Amino acid sequence: MDCQICLQKYNGNSKNRIPRILKKCGHTMCHKCLKKQEEDDQIVCPFDRKVTKLRGGVKSLTKNFAILDLIGQEPAKPRKSKNRESKDSEDSEDSDDSKDSEDSEDSEDSDDSEDSDDSDTSEDSDSSDSSDSSDSSDSSDSEESEDSDDSKDSEDPEDSDGSEKKDSDDDDDDEEEEEEGVRIQHPDSEDDSD
Structure with missing residues (x-):
């Protein structure tokens, strides 16, 4: 890549050809061109005329590492x-x-x-x-439930836990038997049998 002002190639190994970024506008120029543009601790960008104030000279501007990476020179x-x-x-x-x-x-x-x-x-x-x-x-x-409540009161608390489990198991068995005995016939199934 080249500097847009002097048309010289950027070079990370040469002090005068290091690309630097102007803070105000973001344009990049080489160190040598920036030195030429510097007046009274400020640089006027030749592209858009925005003024970047310098503190400590051109060296205080940030190097453009993206350009150095593109040209294959790593600082x-x-x-x-x-x-x-x-x-x-x-x-x-x-x-x-x-x-x-x-x-x-x-x-x-x-x-x-x-x-x-x-x-x-x-x-x-x-x-x-x-x-x-x-x-x-x-x-x-x-x-x-009424029967089991009566039995709970008369029995010991330890025995009631065991008897409750047995009662609940018996209840489940009764419910399963009732469900198996009941057959639900749908109106569609009657039409098929006729």
């Missing part, structure tokens, strides 16, 4: 710093991974101790769940 200083940063970030990620694995081992140990505590409470909750499920099955048959 040494900025690329190395980016590579170093990426390597540093990869190293830090590796160290984070090792810390995570140690943390996970510690958390697994603590989970085991919590599991033993949870098993006691889960047994309690299981017994309450079974009584809830038996209550719902009893509510479907109102007559049987």
